[in-house]
Amino acid sequence: MLVRDRMTPNPIVLRPGSDPLAGMALCKSGGFRRLPVVDEEGRLVGIVTENDLRLFLSTAPSPGVMQRQHRVEQVMRSPVITVAPDYPLEEAARLMIQHDIGGLPVVQEDGRLVGIITRSDIFAQFAEALGADTPSLRMTVRVPDRPGELAKLSGRIAGIGGNICSVVSHRPGRGEWMDLTLRVEGAEREQLLEALRADPAVEVLHVWQRKPSVARGGDQR
Template sequence: MLVRDIMTRHPLSVQPDTSIHDAFLVMQENQIRHLPIMQDGKLLGMVSNRDIRWVVSAFVTPDVKALQEQTIERLMVRPVLTVDEDQPIEEAARIMRTHKVGSLMVLNDEDQVVGIVTGIDLLDAIINLTGVHQPSSRLEVELKSEPGELARVSQLMANLGINIVSVLTSQTDDQHQRFLFRIQTMNVRAAAHKLREAGFQVVYPQ
């Protein structure tokens, strides 16, 4: 799955001379947390809801005029972190985790802004990849890190007439890996029992 598959295209943006007041209203009315600052198609900066949170309290004071006079350019963060639209989503996740940011602007091969990807977009992608949104059950198995082990599990599932929706894996040590399956059956304990009979170490369900 690539960044372009999960990004929001044509993200809302404002000009650098937009007032803090108006930028805040754009974010509130459209329920967005990240607002790019652009001018003549060029990306200048980014503002998040956290960046302007400290000024929100001013809206309950008589001095709203001050917020209307100050421009968003004073608050924007620059340079803006970006990712190419053809990068895999895990690269976007790595950049966001490394820099502890909640969004990235997405560029095409001509360095033009084509979208924005957020942490919520990545969470939605994980849900999609794991198949949690489909009728299925969770099955976790620890396998030896040897060729053919995963194929043996897949063959056993096929023999039982059970379709595997998704597979995630993590390394537990040099000799073993954990495999998290989503399988299309509501009788997951029966499948786990068959795996144990075949000599596999089933972690979940017990």
Template sequence: MFVRSRMTRECYCVSPEDRLPAVYESMRAKGFEGLPVASEGKVVGVVTLWDVLNRLARTDNTEDYLRNTPVRDVMTDQPITIHEDEIIEEAALLMFNNDINILPVVNDEEQVVGILAQSDFLKIFVEVLGIRRKGTRITLRVEDRVGELARVTEIVKNQGVSIISAVTFESPGHHMDIVLRVATTEAKPVVDSLVANGLRVTHVSQVWA
């Protein structure tokens, strides 16, 4: 999964000389907490709603401030960007490690071609977990060792049930939690088979699209 397949392509950039009321309207219209600032197609900064509100709290004349302050006075310059051909995990790590809400996406010429926002990663989370598909959610706690996930999926396969999604999470004490979403609402035979094979099932629930 690459950045180019998940970014918002219809990215509206603002100019360093734009005034804040217009920028706020652009954020509201696009539903973003921030926007790239571009000059001649290249990213020179990022402006967020927080940038505007933070400066606004320190001024005595709100109306005058909004009307006369250009974006360049409040934007973060030299912003972090990511190339459109990078993997999506790299984008997530950049945003997490740097505590940023938006990430401008650029091409080989450093021109803005899109934007990634936190909401994009929520959509990915929903898709990866198969949340919109009906079935049963099964959580297991297993030892963190080679072959455990393969063993679990083999047991499910032998029951003739398809796996919608399978994700792992770190757990204390050299263990990991496996969260399966299987394509059946009658999952008792699957659960019984997992337990019969010595696996610890910690939670089962039906899920509905």
């Protein structure tokens, strides 16, 4: 999955000469936490957050003076940490964690802004990759960290009519074992557990299946 698959294309932007009051109003009306700042050719020159604008406006003079004397370029942050559209999604996540930021402008090689990607976009992809919206059985198993183990596991599941619809690996015992979190459809819980436990090298750590939601009346919130 690449950044371009999850980013918001053609985001709302400000210009360096924009009025900070107008920028704050745009954040409030659109629910934006950050707005890219671009020049007349659409090249990214900075970014401004709602908090930046709020702090700036709290110490600013009257609105009339603000509109005459102050511009977004005085508030924006520059240079900006960015990603390219063809960056892996996990690289965008790594940059957000490393720099403790909630979103990244997406720019082309020539510096033109083409999108923005946020933590919410990455969370949504994470949930989708784990099959959160797929009616299936979720299980975590520990297997030896060596070639062929995933293929063996997949074969056992397929042998009882099951299908792995998602898999995520974690290697806490690098070189010794790895934990695999699987979403499996088409197999019953007990049948699946029996098939996996037939292999002494497989340890079932956790099994979970979403229970059907129950509609509740008279609860309007």
